[in-house]
Amino acid sequence: MRIFKYYLPTLKEKPAHAKIISHQYSLRAGLIKQTASGIYSWLPLGLLVLKNIENIIRDEMNKSGVIEVLMPCVQPASLWRESGRYDDYGKEMLHIKDRHGSDMLFGPTHEEVATDLIRDTVRSYKDLPLCLYHIQWKFRDEVRPRYGVMRGREFLMKDAYSFDVDYEGALNSYNLMYKTYIKIFKRMGLTPIGVRADTGPIGGNLSHEFHILANTGESTLYYDNKFSELLESEDVESLKNIYAVADDMHDPKTCLVPQEQLNVSKGIEIGHIFYFGDKYSKPMKASVTSQDGKNVNMHMGSYGIGVSRLVGAIIEAFHDDKGIIWPEAVAPFRIGLINLQTKVTEAADKIYKALKSDEVLYDDTEGSIGVKFSRMDLIGLPWQIIVGKKAINENIVEVKNRATGEVKEMQIEEAINRFSTK
Numbered sequence: 001m002r003i004f005k006y007y008l009p010t011l012k013e014k015p016a017h018a019k020i021i022s023h024q025y026s027l028r029a030g031l032i033k034q035t036a037s038g039i040y041s042w043l044p045l046g047l048l049v050l051k052n053i054e055n056i057i058r059d060e061m062n063k064s065g066v067i068e069v070l071m072p073c074v075q076p077a078s079l080w081r082e083s084g085r086y087d088d089y090g091k092e093m094l095h096i097k098d099r100h101g102s103d104m105l106f107g108p109t110h111e112e113v114a115t116d117l118i119r120d121t122v123r124s125y126k127d128l129p130l131c132l133y134h135i136q137w138k139f140r141d142e143v144r145p146r147y148g149v150m151r152g153r154e155f156l157m158k159d160a161y162s163f164d165v166d167y168e169g170a171l172n173s174y175n176l177m178y179k180t181y182i183k184i185f186k187r188m189g190l191t192p193i194g195v196r197a198d199t200g201p202i203g204g205n206l207s208h209e210f211h212i213l214a215n216t217g218e219s220t221l222y223y224d225n226k227f228s229e230l231l232e233s234e235d236v237e238s239l240k241n242i243y244a245v246a247d248d249m250h251d252p253k254t255c256l257v258p259q260e261q262l263n264v265s266k267g268i269e270i271g272h273i274f275y276f277g278d279k280y281s282k283p284m285k286a287s288v289t290s291q292d293g294k295n296v297n298m299h300m301g302s303y304g305i306g307v308s309r310l311v312g313a314i315i316e317a318f319h320d321d322k323g324i325i326w327p328e329a330v331a332p333f334r335i336g337l338i339n340l341q342t343k344v345t346e347a348a349d350k351i352y353k354a355l356k357s358d359e360v361l362y363d364d365t366e367g368s369i370g371v372k373f374s375r376m377d378l379i380g381l382p383w384q385i386i387v388g389k390k391a392i393n394e395n396i397v398e399v400k401n402r403a404t405g406e407v408k409e410m411q412i413e414e415a416i417n418r419f420s421t422k
């Protein structure tokens with residue numbers, strides 16, 4: 001992609017209202033633009049990152065046998081009256097009336113719709129286990145939308161819903177999601193910490209939040225430092241048994257972890273999983289015939305990931321004072337190609353044409369060298385190929401690793417070979 005033809009509205013100055021680094025950089029690097037409080041438009045560069053995150057999640061969910069659907073964002077209030085949550089959910093719900101006077105709402109979550117989706121068609125234990133997911137926009141009228149996409153009012157979530165015939169089955173589904181979440185977050189270059197959590201308005205009695213460590217996180221995590229070792233093994237039972245909690249769940253009186261072994265850090269919640277038995281299936285009459293011929297309510301769980309929040313969370317985890325440092329797995333482009341002067345256009349064009357255009361963002365603008373360098377550092381593509389005057393006589397370009405800052409001179413052909421995936 002050529003910057004000259006692209007839409008990349010970067011900002012030089014940090015916006016005064018943006019308090020945390022990910023909010024500042026996502027505005028400055030032209031990833032998002034605020035349309036209303038807590039509501040954002042996704043600009044081309046930000047959308048590419050969002051799609052990459054989505055695709056990692058989609059790939060791992062599919063590999064775990066979870067099936068993708070797409071449920072609506074506007075929901076009828078009648079389903080929430082059936083589950084009994086309509087009046088309890090509170091002010092975070094955006095109420096809508098349609099032209100017939102029916103109560104509708106913009107979905108803050110989808111337990112009711114998911115339960116309704118399967119209740120007429122799944123009738124036997126033989127149809128279970130079943131786990132469905134979708135990636136859909138939510139609306140929660142947060143009291144204090146802040147920190148950009150980290151706490152929006154409109155935000156993108158991956159939410160999955162599992163249906164099982166009994167508790168053992170539901171626990172398997174829950175553990176599978178726990179394990180899948182670890183894989184998903186690791187693939188994004190993150191180190192997740194799973195903490196036991198409160199179930200809040202979703203309900204139930206078993207729940208884990210997944211956090212990443214960040215000074216700007218809104219939660220305080222208390223966890224046994226053995227967690228990191230166990231993360232490697234991906235052994236869910238051991239991970240679930242280790243002491244790891246957030247905020248009010250920490251009780252110094254019952255915490256048996258020796259002081260020197262207990263880590264206390266700020267965290268950002270990027271995912272949350274719940275087991276809540278028949279909380280929805282019972283009032284909504286979603287039952288199946290069990291193996292011994294009884295009519296039983298399905299055991300359900302739900303599993304959320306903050307897809308749009310992850311864009312902010314990843315920036316919090318990977319940046320420096322010059323800008324973002326995207327992990328390759330989610331980077332909007334892998335390479336930034338910088339043409340430093342008109343005289344080297346031929347060489348820079350040659351490199352651009354030899355590589356895949358959707359992997360390279362080519363700065364072919366006429367701006368100053370300083371502007372080009374700082375813009376490329378700000379948007380944080382993992383690699384930079386810098387074409388300066390050495391390209392003319394010596395056939396040499398510079399290849400810079402954005403994360404380490406290391407710069408290496410290479411022959412043009414060598415650089416093409418190094419990055420070619422054609």
Ligand code: 5CA
Nearest residue numbers: 109151152155159269270271272303304306309
């Ligand atoms: N139905 C369940 C799981 S499917 C649910 O709604 N869980 S949740 O409330 O914990 O949300 C799931 C994830 O969405 C959270 O872990 C968080 O990463 C993200 N999220 C929640 N609220 C917001 C928000 N206001 N802005 C951005 N992301 C959010």
